[in-house]
Amino acid sequence: MSVRVRAARLRALLLTLVTFLVVAGTATGCAGGGDDDRPRIVVTTNILGDITREIAGSEADVSVLMKPNADPHSFGLSAVQAAELEGADLVVHNGLGLEENVLRHVEAARESGVATFAAGEAADPLTFHADEEGGRGGGAGAPDPHFWTDPDRVRTVAGLITDQVVAHVDGVDEKAVRDNAERYDGQLADLTAWMEKSFAAIPEGRRALVTNHHVFGYLADRFGFRVIGAVIPSGTTLASPSSSDLRSLTRAMERAEVRTVFADSSQPTRLADVLRQEMGGHVDVVPLHSESLTEKGKGAGTYLEMMRANTSAMTEGLTGD
Numbered sequence: 320m321s322v323r324v325r326a327a328r329l330r331a332l333l334l335t336l337v338t339f340l341v342v343a344g345t346a347t348g349c350a351g352g353g354d355d356d357r358p359r360i361v362v363t364t365n366i367l368g369d370i371t372r373e374i375a376g377s378e379a380d381v382s383v384l385m386k387p388n389a390d391p392h393s394f395g396l397s398a399v400q401a402a403e404l405e406g407a408d409l410v411v412h413n414g415l416g417l418e419e420n421v422l423r424h425v426e427a428a429r430e431s432g433v434a435t436f437a438a439g440e441a442a443d444p445l446t447f448h449a450d451e452e453g454g455r456g457g458g459a460g461a462p463d464p465h466f467w468t469d470p471d472r473v474r475t476v477a478g479l480i481t482d483q484v485v486a487h488v489d490g491v492d493e494k495a496v497r498d499n500a501e502r503y504d505g506q507l508a509d510l511t512a513w514m515e516k517s518f519a520a521i522p523e524g525r526r527a528l529v530t531n532h533h534v535f536g537y538l539a540d541r542f543g544f545r546v547i548g549a550v551i552p553s554g555t556t557l558a559s560p561s562s563s564d565l566r567s568l569t570r571a572m573e574r575a576e577v578r579t580v581f582a583d584s585s586q587p588t589r590l591a592d593v594l595r596q597e598m599g600g601h602v603d604v605v606p607l608h609s610e611s612l613t614e615k616g617k618g619a620g621t622y623l624e625m626m627r628a629n630t631s632a633m634t635e636g637l638t639g640d
Contacts, residue, residue, distance in 0.1 A: 358488045361407040363418050363425065364391050365612045366467050367438055367480075369622045371411050373503040374481050378491040379408070384421070387614045388584075395420040404428040408488045411480060415439040415464035434487035438476045442466035445536055468609070469537035470514065470626060474507045510626055517630045518542050521637050527575050529568070531582040534609045547575050550582075550594050569597045578602050579636045583609045584619075605636040 358379035362368040368383030375381050382403055385394050391413065396404075401424045404410055412418060412425050414437030429435045444462040466472045481500040485493050518526075526544045528535055533549045548568045572578070580594060584606040595602040607629045608619035619625035 358490045359407050360409045360411065360484065360488060361403050362410075363412040363421050365389070366610075366622055366625070367411055367413060369612060370473065370477055370503075371480055371484075374477060374496060374500050375484055375488075375491070376495060376499045378495055378499075379484065379488050382407075385418075385611070387617075387620075388611050391417050391610055392419055394418070396424055401427075405431050405433060407433055409433070409483055410435040411483070412437055413439045413464055415444055415462045415466075417464035434483065436480065436483045438480065439464045439466050441479050442472040442476050445540060447533055447536065463533070463536045465534045465610070466537050467622070468535050469541040470507050470511045471541060472537060473622070474504055474511075477503060477507065506623060510623055514542065514626065514630050517634050520634055525637050527577045527637075529572055529577055529580045530609070531580070534583065535581070545575075547571050547577055550580065565594060565597055569594065572598065572602075580604050581607045581609075581633065581636065583607060583611075584613075603636065605632055607632055 360371060360375060360379050360381045362371050362381060362383050363385060365383050365385045365387060368381060368385070372381045384396060384400050384403070385391060404424050405428045407428065410425055410428050410433055412421070412435065416422075417439065418425075425435055439462070444464070444466060447461050447463050466476070477500060481496060484491060484496055523543075527547050528539060528544050529547045530549045533546070535544070536546060538544065539546050548571050550565070550568065578598075578601055580602055582604050595604065608625045609629065612621065612625055613619040619628050
């Protein structure tokens with residue numbers, strides 16, 4: 320048999336195999352067509368997505384729009400994802416201006432009759448304020464959307480998401496949903512207790528935070544930290560610092576004797592590195608998972624993992640252990 324004939328037969332075999340897989344996949348999709356009738360919840364951010372999945376369990380399909388390691392301030396939607404919102408039984412979003420490129424799609428879904436829940440607005444939101452050490456806080460007086468850095472507020476929000484699922488998602492077993500929520504509430508309570516114990520190792524005088532942008536106000540309020548300032552003096556990563564902002568921050572850090580900057584792991588640390596140069600290289604930049612979960616198995620695949628990883632990194636960064 321010639322080489323050409325053997326190659327032709329091989330191509331034919333591969334084509335047959337591909338065709339079989341496509342047909343089989345189509346048949347499987349048709350056989351599972353009933354899944355289209357399953358209750359469906361769409362969640363904008365992956366942090367809220369993880370929390371909602373813990374509550375819904377197997378009672379509903381939960382679709383999360385924001386990919387792992389994405390920036391909630393800047394991620395956008397495809398046409399298919401935008402259509403998902405209007406086909407949902409319930410849309411859970413953060414609100415308070417966090418998903419800056421997604422809000423119009425959420426509003427369109429609401430106007431079409433879809434039930435929507437703005438988690439941040441229900442979390443007793445704090446407002447951004449001027450930095451304690453004399454710097455300026457961008458957006459002072461505006462609501463801070465980063466409520467999830469306080470696990471107690473997450474407990475409140477998780478309870479409200481539970482009520483939303485029961486009220487608006489037809490076909491779910493209320494007892495199963497509330498049992499899931501009760502189990503998760505216990506895990507969140509354990510998280511708070513563990514964080515309190517971990518942060519107790521940080522001396523009072525070293526409980527000072529400098530971050531890439533203003534993201535840990537709720538954690539500071541809950542666990543007794545001072546927010547010295549942020550490299551980006553704003554609650555959004557879409558802003559940028561001026562040279563005077565950096566000078567004000569370096570002076571505040573020098574007065575407070577702070578040499579550690581916490582930068583979000585989903586964002587480049589270039590601005591924090593600039594601050595290091597401003598202070599003569601004597602600054603440690605510690606990455607945290609502050610606004611996005613990672614892929615599973617990458618250190619912060621769930622909200623609980625993220626908060627534990629951040630607590631450990633912050634404790635080590637501020638004690639030097």
